[in-house]
Amino acid sequence: xxxxxxxxxxxxxxxxxxxxxxxxxxxxxxxxxxxxxxxxxxxxxxxxxxxxxxxxxxxxxxxxxxxxxxxxxxxxxxxxxxxxxxxxxxxxxxxxxxxxxxxxxxxxxxxxxxxxxxxxxxxxxxxxxxxxxxxxxxxxxxxxxxxxxxxxxxxxxxxxxxxxxxxxxxxxxxxxxxxxxxx
Amino acid sequence: xxxxxxxxxxxxxxxxxxxxxxxxxxxxxxxxxxxxxxxxxxxxxxxxxxxxxxxxxxxxxxxxxxxxxxxxxxxxxxxxxxxxxxxxxxxxxxxxxxxxxxxxxxxxxxxxxxxxxxxxxxxxxxxxxxxxxxxxxxxxxxxxxxxxxxxxxxxxxxxxxxxxxxxxxxxxxxxxxxxxxxxxxxxxxxxxxxxxxxxxxxxxxxxxxxxxxxxxxxxxxxxxxxxxxxxxxxxxx
Numbered sequence: 001x002x003x004x005x006x007x008x009x010x011x012x013x014x015x016x017x018x019x020x021x022x023x024x025x026x027x028x029x030x031x032x033x034x035x036x037x038x039x040x041x042x043x044x045x046x047x048x049x050x051x052x053x054x055x056x057x058x059x060x061x062x063x064x065x066x067x068x069x070x071x072x073x074x075x076x077x078x079x080x081x082x083x084x085x086x087x088x089x090x091x092x093x094x095x096x097x098x099x100x101x102x103x104x105x106x107x108x109x110x111x112x113x114x115x116x117x118x119x120x121x122x123x124x125x126x127x128x129x130x131x132x133x134x135x136x137x138x139x140x141x142x143x144x145x146x147x148x149x150x151x152x153x154x155x156x157x158x159x160x161x162x163x164x165x166x167x168x169x170x171x172x173x174x175x176x177x178x179x180x181x182x183x
Numbered sequence: 184x185x186x187x188x189x190x191x192x193x194x195x196x197x198x199x200x201x202x203x204x205x206x207x208x209x210x211x212x213x214x215x216x217x218x219x220x221x222x223x224x225x226x227x228x229x230x231x232x233x234x235x236x237x238x239x240x241x242x243x244x245x246x247x248x249x250x251x252x253x254x255x256x257x258x259x260x261x262x263x264x265x266x267x268x269x270x271x272x273x274x275x276x277x278x279x280x281x282x283x284x285x286x287x288x289x290x291x292x293x294x295x296x297x298x299x300x301x302x303x304x305x306x307x308x309x310x311x312x313x314x315x316x317x318x319x320x321x322x323x324x325x326x327x328x329x330x331x332x333x334x335x336x337x338x339x340x341x342x343x344x345x346x347x348x349x350x351x352x353x354x355x356x357x358x359x360x361x362x363x364x365x366x367x368x369x370x371x372x373x374x375x376x377x378x379x380x381x382x383x384x385x386x387x388x389x390x391x392x393x394x395x396x397x398x399x400x401x402x403x404x405x406x407x408x409x410x411x412x413x414x415x416x417x418x419x420x
Contacts, residue, residue: 018200043203107185117186117190118193120190121190
């Protein structure tokens with residue numbers, strides 16, 4: 001049976017590693033809607049391992065990332081990977097246009113009247129191109145810079161700016177005129 | 184509150200450290216409770232497994248005998264497939280506007296049962312689902328009721344380990360996809376006079392062809408080349 005000391009140890013590891021593991025899951029998962037499940041499954045497996053053997057705190061993050069990788073693979077179903085490849089980035093003119101913009105695309109400059117941001121976040125998560133919710137999460141929630149996001153997602157900075165700018169424009173057109181505010 | 188703060192709050196409500204922690208803790212408890220009653224839970228599945236294995240063993244022997252009597256020549260079984268390997272750059276996704284309905288109770292045209300033949304599916308693909316793909320005649324409407332034009336059917340043979348074969352088919356239409364390949368005059372495979380192109384991306388194979396008045400579009404995942412070859416040979420006779 002699980003001992004209390006294992007629970008303390010688990011809590012300590014959870015607190016110290018959660019953000020890094022979450023960032024890893026967001027970057028590597030194929031669908032951001034799986035992120036919560038992957039996180040829970042990862043830490044549940046860690047808990048089971050802790051009850052079976054002694055784990056050293058040294059390299060514990062790498063160890064958990066190993067578990068996470070297996071959980072991500074489990075959630076990778078047929079063709080999800082290729083189906084999220086987008087032709088979005090192929091529009092060279094758009095990329096040049098976005099290149100001229102500052103790195104800090106200000107969300108406040110976009111008029112979004114709908115106040116239910118839970119709904120808007122669900123809408124963003126439902127995008128077929130899953131790079132969109134990933135970029136939004138990393139940029140607005142984790143406060144990563146466009147340069148940092150481009151590095152972790154292995155795409156160019158113009159592409160990131162393009163995704164944010166286009167999605168904000170879309171949100172403005174969809175939720176900015178008040179027509180959908182009672183959906 | 185700014186838009187950014189509102190978005191952050193919404194995201195935090197959805198992907199939340201404390202909520203995830205509580206769910207992990209709840210599942211830990213379930214795990215330990217389950218262990219106490221593990222022998223009770225295991226008893227019925229073990230008995231069932233023994234019964235199923237027994238039945239499968241008997242059926243396997245019968246099937247092997249039937250196949251050895253009825254299946255095609257050795258030459259066909261050793262068919263060499265000319266596979267076109269794809270990389271990311273050669274696959275383009277498309278936005279498709281369709282409604283896909285899962286309905287395992289509906290009677291749909293079954294494209295395989297001709298000349299008394301049966302298709303050869305790997306034995307572990309023990310689940311099958313039937314989907315019907317509808318398109319929208321009115322392109323300006325996104326109302327689900329306006330998706331009422333029957334386009335094609337999909338039979339999906341699958342298991343819990345991520346192995347599956349999806350067969351999309353239609354007599355009137357080329358089954359719809361939401362991606363296409365950059366075709367550079369690639370290698371072809373001929374099976375019983377039917378020429379087809381087979382593509383591979385990672386563990387997935389794709390092919391499409393017309394046979395017996397049906398347009399077929401086949402996607403597989405985690406299926407071996409031999410299993411694909413057996414499957415295609417069992418369709419194209």
